[in-house]
Amino acid sequence: MSEQSGQEEQAVGHGSGEGRVRVLLVDDQPVIRSGFAMILSVEETIEVVGEAATGREAVEIAARERPDVIVMDVQMPEMDGIEATREIVRRDLGKVIILTTFDRDDYLFAALEAGASGFLLKNAEAEQLVAAIEAVGRGDALLAPEVTSRVIARMTSGAPAERSDAERPHADLIAQLTERELEVLSLVAAGMSNQEIAGHLFIGEATVKTHVSNLFAKLGARDRVRVVVIAHEAGIVEGPGTD
Incomplete structure (x- = not known):
């Protein structure tokens, strides 16, 4: 069940039956996807169920695999990460963490408006990525305190x-x-x-x-x-x- 329904997930890993968070990795650079997959492969609480190189491919794989969490890049061919996030959230195909190189407010607010549940930079430590995936898989949102402050400042100005x-x-x-x-x-x-x-x-x-x-x-x-x-x-x- 998505955040849009106003209810939190009571459990994760609904597709695997093993309680693990099922993750789809989306980035147009194979080296980055491989690096993330390697980091996550040693985590007992996480299972990588697919990889995608474009936003359009991400939507298609999410519809087929029904991951719990999609780790999504922003700048990609065919369909960018913001539009892919919007489509994934609309169809309730999983929860999205935006993971980008660029600390830009336009990306941040566009991602949140599209329904993303988390926002991280690619220079985050491996432990931060794992913690973010686990948190979003539990139904929490994951924003760094300084990012939350920027959201509040924008929306309450x-x-x-x-x-x-x-x-x-x-x-x-x-x-x-x-x-x-x-x-x-x-x-x-x-x-x-x-x-x-x-x-x-x-x-x-x-x-x-x-x-x-x-x-x-x-x-x-x-x-x-x-x-x-x-x-x-x-x-x-x-x-x-x-x-």
Whole structure:
């Protein structure tokens, strides 16, 4: 089930039956694909189920293999990574991590608007790539704190600083939340994963997943990034620097 439905995945590796995150690697450079495949091949929690050299090929293989996570380059022939991400998300073929050489805001915001669940640079450490795949496979979004801050700054720019509770954006949506859901919302907005929230609140991770799914539904949010933006716009967390 995709983030668009407002529900988080309860398990990963639905195609393999072994609990591993099934990954499709997409890059027009064979050497880069081979390098990523080699890095991931030693991970017991991850299984590479395919490789693609173009965005169009990525969509076709995703439709056939149904991977959990697609690691997607941006600049490719035939169909670029942004358009391929948009098509994959529209058809609910898997969750996408954009992995690019270029730290450009236009790529970042286009990727998020297309429905990507993560954004990493190719100079990230191998451990960061593995952690990102595992996080997105669990249903989390993966953005570096500085990237999250840029998203929030862009989407909340121009909002009046001083507003009463009733005048704040999304006041009607926030009013639907329980006290515990408000707690979880503030922690999600602070950049915590489900596991970290569970430890902070001394509750089970399954319970956190339920609360986060309820937040998606009540706030009409597609993913955690949008939840973070709503929290900042509503004044639940003050200022983009809190990440």
